[in-house]
Amino acid sequence: xxxxxxxxxxxxxxxxxxxxxxxxxxxxxxxxxHCLVGENGAGxxxxxxxxxxxYPHGSYSGEILFGGQVQTFRSIRDSERVGxxxxxxxxxxxxxxxxxxxxxxxxxIKRGLTIDWNETIKRATQALQKVRxxxxxxxxxxxxxxxxxxxxxxxxxxxxxxxxxILDEPTSALNEDDSENLLRLLRELRxxxxxxxxxxxxxxxxxxxxDTITVLRDGQTICTLDARAGQVTEGMLIKHMVxxxxxxxxxxxxxxxxxxxxxxxxxxxxxxxxxxxxxxxxISFHVKKGEIVGLAGLMGSGRTELALSIxxxxxxxxxxxxxxxxxxxxxxxxPQSAIAAGVAYVTEDRKGDGLILIQDVKQNITLxxxxxxxxxxxxxxxxxxxxxxxxxxxxxxxxxSVEQRVGNLSGGNQQKVSLGKWLFVKPDxxILDEPTRGIDxxxxxEIYTLMTRLVEQGMSIIMISSELPxxxxxxxxxxxxxxxxxxxxxxIEEATQERxxxxxxx
Amino acid sequence: MSSVxxxxxxxxxxxxxxxxxxxxxxxxEYGMFVAxxxxxxxxxxxxxxxxxxxxNISNLINxxxxxxxxxxxxxxxxxxxxxxxxxxxxxxxxxxxxxIAMADPxxxxxxxxxxxxxxxxxxxxxxxxxxxxxxxxxANLGIPAFVATLAGWLGYRGALQLVTAKTGTIIxxxxxxxxxxxxxxxxxxxxDTAVLPGVHKLxxxxxxxxxxxxxxxxxxxxxxxxAYGFEVLSTDIFVLKVIFISALTAGITWIMAGYNGLxxxxxxxxxxxxxxxxxxxQTVLGRHIYAxxxxxxxxxxxxxxxxxxxxxxxxxxxxxxxLSGILYASRFKSATTTAGNxxxxxAIAAAFIxxxxxxxxxxxxxxxxxxxLVMGSLSSGMNLMGIDISLQYIVKAAVxxxxxxxxxxxxxxxx
Numbered sequence: 001x002x003x004x005x006x007x008x009x010x011x012x013x014x015x016x017x018x019x020x021x022x023x024x025x026x027x028x029x030x031x032x033x034h035c036l037v038g039e040n041g042a043g044x045x046x047x048x049x050x051x052x053x054x055y056p057h058g059s060y061s062g063e064i065l066f067g068g069q070v071q072t073f074r075s076i077r078d079s080e081r082v083g084x085x086x087x088x089x090x091x092x093x094x095x096x097x098x099x100x101x102x103x104x105x106x107x108x109i110k111r112g113l114t115i116d117w118n119e120t121i122k123r124a125t126q127a128l129q130k131v132r133x134x135x136x137x138x139x140x141x142x143x144x145x146x147x148x149x150x151x152x153x154x155x156x157x158x159x160x161x162x163x164x165x166i167l168d169e170p171t172s173a174l175n176e177d178d179s180e181n182l183l184r185l186l187r188e189l190r191x192x193x194x195x196x197x198x199x200x201x202x203x204x205x206x207x208x209x210x211d212t213i214t215v216l217r218d219g220q221t222i223c224t225l226d227a228r229a230g231q232v233t234e235g236m237l238i239k240h241m242v243x244x245x246x247x248x249x250x251x252x253x254x255x256x257x258x259x260x261x262x263x264x265x266x267x268x269x270x271x272x273x274x275x276x277x278x279x280x281x282x283i284s285f286h287v288k289k290g291e292i293v294g295l296a297g298l299m300g301s302g303r304t305e306l307a308l309s310i311x312x313x314x315x316x317x318x319x320x321x322x323x324x325x326x327x328x329x330x331x332x333x334x335p336q337s338a339i340a341a342g343v344a345y346v347t348e349d350r351k352g353d354g355l356i357l358i359q360d361v362k363q364n365i366t367l368x369x370x371x372x373x374x375x376x377x378x379x380x381x382x383x384x385x386x387x388x389x390x391x392x393x394x395x396x397x398x399x400x401s402v403e404q405r406v407g408n409l410s411g412g413n414q415q416k417v418s419l420g421k422w423l424f425v426k427p428d429x430x431i432l433d434e435p436t437r438g439i440d441x442x443x444x445x446e447i448y449t450l451m452t453r454l455v456e457q458g459m460s461i462i463m464i465s466s467e468l469p470x471x472x473x474x475x476x477x478x479x480x481x482x483x484x485x486x487x488x489x490x491x492i493e494e495a496t497q498e499r500x501x502x503x504x505x506x
Numbered sequence: 507m508s509s510v511x512x513x514x515x516x517x518x519x520x521x522x523x524x525x526x527x528x529x530x531x532x533x534x535e536y537g538m539f540v541a542x543x544x545x546x547x548x549x550x551x552x553x554x555x556x557x558x559x560x561x562n563i564s565n566l567i568n569x570x571x572x573x574x575x576x577x578x579x580x581x582x583x584x585x586x587x588x589x590x591x592x593x594x595x596x597x598x599x600x601x602x603x604x605x606i607a608m609a610d611p612x613x614x615x616x617x618x619x620x621x622x623x624x625x626x627x628x629x630x631x632x633x634x635x636x637x638x639x640x641x642x643x644x645a646n647l648g649i650p651a652f653v654a655t656l657a658g659w660l661g662y663r664g665a666l667q668l669v670t671a672k673t674g675t676i677i678x679x680x681x682x683x684x685x686x687x688x689x690x691x692x693x694x695x696x697x698d699t700a701v702l703p704g705v706h707k708l709x710x711x712x713x714x715x716x717x718x719x720x721x722x723x724x725x726x727x728x729x730x731x732x733a734y735g736f737e738v739l740s741t742d743i744f745v746l747k748v749i750f751i752s753a754l755t756a757g758i759t760w761i762m763a764g765y766n767g768l769x770x771x772x773x774x775x776x777x778x779x780x781x782x783x784x785x786x787x788q789t790v791l792g793r794h795i796y797a798x799x800x801x802x803x804x805x806x807x808x809x810x811x812x813x814x815x816x817x818x819x820x821x822x823x824x825x826x827x828x829l830s831g832i833l834y835a836s837r838f839k840s841a842t843t844t845a846g847n848x849x850x851x852x853a854i855a856a857a858f859i860x861x862x863x864x865x866x867x868x869x870x871x872x873x874x875x876x877x878x879l880v881m882g883s884l885s886s887g888m889n890l891m892g893i894d895i896s897l898q899y900i901v902k903a904a905v906x907x908x909x910x911x912x913x914x915x916x917x918x919x920x921x
Binding site for chain 2: 311312314334335336338339340345347352353354355356357358359363366367368370371374377378379381382383385386421
């Protein structure tokens with residue numbers, strides 16, 4: 001191995017009651033792409049927070065060497081000063097500001113007391129060229145897609161003369177094209193001598209781009225693998241990550257054929273007044289009892305909007321068309337009525353609009369169905385704890401107690417809380433929007449198993465997913481959505497990744 | 507009770523450790539009470555005990571009442587991520603309307619000479635209507651609450667000046683109305699009995715009843731928890747807790763009984779607090795309010811109607827503003843052109859001192875009441891000490907800042 005640019009030695013970081021990192025050692029060679037993989041809660045993000053100074057020196061034990069020198073970062077500013085930049089899953093750009101303002105935010109180019117805007121724009125243009133992004137630097141960030149925003153974050157880091165770039169789940173919100181683009185950029189940066197650490201759950205990408213892979217599990221370094229030789233496989237990584245081998249992550253089930261139609265949507269269109277355009281055009285589809293229907297398509301194709309327009313239309317679209325639930329024509333004006341009729345919707349963005357992070361596990365689980373544990377509007381607190389404990393054990397939610405704040409749980413466990421909440425409304429139709437985004441293999445498997453159990457009990461599921469293997473592994477039938485229309489329906493036997501992609505880009 | 511007996515007998519040292527643990531876990535909850543206690547203790551020492559005298563405490567509570575009820579309503583408004591700046595002058599305006607409604611037409615033009623029992627409900631209804639108007643602006647038209655209620659602040663200020671322009675101060679002569687902030691509940695025994703002369707017996711009896719209710723309630727609660735098989739406080743700590751709460755209640759009752767007994771203000775504020783605490787902590791409505799504050803999008807997708815919640819919270823605020831106006835007018839037996847000035851900011855300060863989070867979703871009604879009492883105690887204590895009013899403001903500023911620093915620090919530690 002060539003000279004390490006970064007060495008973290010025997011890092012131990014404890015939180016009250018949890019050892020998040022236990023004697024972790026981590027070496028990154030100069031000029032390589034080093035991927036950090038592991039299940040949620042394995043300690044990847046904690047390790048990067050220790051490195052970047054979010055957890056200041058002294059709050060952990062162990063040693064950090066960067067560029068051959070011992071570092072004692074007390075804040076992110078300290079780590080930025082030596083050339084470490086970290087880009088989080090949730091982008092830290094300010095939507096209302098322009099691209100160039102964002103790139104130099106906190107690092108303004110000054111002349112005297114004022115900002116030199118001409119120089120700023122010039123240097124921003126250069127930074128954008130480095131990431132091969134062809135946008136006007138005066139564009140407001142809110143007018144750009146997530147993929148481009150991601151590149152702007154990188155341009156921002158590059159403008160600060162970064163030596164070590166850390167990316168936390170950079171592709172989790174990107175479609176395939178943008179992901180490809182980003183990975184290509186990382187390789188280019190490597191040519192220019194930028195070292196890169198990437199945290200990712202997408203093992204294919206990891207294998208495609210990594211020089212070295214370090215696996216963490218339960219706060220410990222499991223192994224560091226040289227990926228250049230091409231001998232590392234996905235199966236191997238999964239085995240290291242979970243400590244067991246998962247042959248087939250999609251559980252097998254009897255595909256029972258019921259002809260009973262639970263949901264029928266007919267000539268369904270929606271107009272979004274805030275965007276001023278039609279977002280759903282003449283959509284017709286149906287879901288049968290005990291069936292998993294996959295909704296495939298690219299990001300932004302209108303799948304989430306379709307789900308929301310069915311689920312009580314909280315965003316106030318103007319909706320046209322017929323909706324029949326269990327044989328009864330329905331018209332939901334509010335999620336409340338959709339829930340009462342037996343529909344549940346697990347959102348794509350669990351932190352943004354799925355969970356109340358400052359409330360505890362039990363409050364989140366019971367929120368959508370408080371009636372069940374209340375009499376004349378008064379909540380039975382003991383019954384509430386009982387309900388929460390039931391879901392905690394049946395869904396295997398890892399939390400010290402049901403009184404724990406949901407914001408303190410890992411992504412996979414948050415998703416389980418979200419599922420528990422919607423299972424508690426005891427729906428006939430469960431809409432899952434990207435149910436396994438950003439969660440680890442072990443939790444994924446648990447969620448797939450749960451979905452299988454639910455359909456076997458007679459529930460119907462609509463699963464929106466951008467991951468084609470998931471669509472193919474779990475669905476009974478697949479609808480493909482593209483630009484607000486359904487462009488195809490495939491029984492699972494006829495569905496292949498190629499056919500779906502073809503219809504999705506139609 | 508067998509499960510209690512099965513618990514291992516705890517040694518003395520583990521008892522202390524347990525107490526420490528329970529206190530540490532709940533420091534945020536008890537912090538405000540501790541602060542109030544410390545402030546009261548300091549003033550008791552610096553005023554040679556005058557501060558804690560029955561008479562002073564009784565006065566203190568009667569003076570704090572009209573801010574305390576506003577702080578309760580403001581808690582909910584801030585919890586759902588809004589603010590209401592209009593409550594001060596709304597309360598002043600409604601107080602003036604009450605005074606006019608009760609006034610003799612021969613003395614005050616437009617006076618209706620209505621009795622208090624008719625005026626009070628009518629004013630409360632007007633308060634709810636004012637809340638409806640604010641809620642309409644905020645929930646239906648999407649105007650930020652800060653702006654909508656700033657308009658209300660201006661509007662009600664103008665309205666107050668308009669109705670008091672000709673007469674200036676309107677004197678209230680209705681005895682029943684004035685008793686609300688100056689009177690006390692009657693006693694069932696004459697004051698000069700052989701046992702406990704000069705002590706208000708009905709207050710003592712009510713205090714004893716309250717203690718019995720608390721003890722029975724706590725024991726029932728614990729039994730129910732055990733029936734569900736949940737972990738409960740160990741027996742010794744539970745007993746300690748119940749004794750502590752009972753002793754505190756007994757102490758407060760004793761102080762109250764020493765000077766005319768319970769005032770009507772105490773009765774009103776206590777009722778408001780008990781009702782609001784129950785609604786916020788035990789009911790579906792309360793849970794929905796906190797859900798909207800914690801994450802409006804998630805609440806909406808969980809079937810909570812945000813509009814309805816906004817209406818409920820602003821209407822409650824309007825009603826409590828009316829109540830505050832009534833208490834204030836009653837306290838001074840008159841309505842003035844400046845009544846209600848800055849009440850909104852005092853209520854907001856009380857809520858923040860009481861641990862309400864400016865970001866929404868967090869904050870308890872009880873906390874805000876304690877916050878109001880902290881502010882009231884500071885005024886009362888410093889007045890007794892003869893401290894200059896300008897210094898009083900500076901001390902209050904420091905306390906407000908310290909309370910929020912404490913809040914932020916404990917919240918960070920909890921993460």
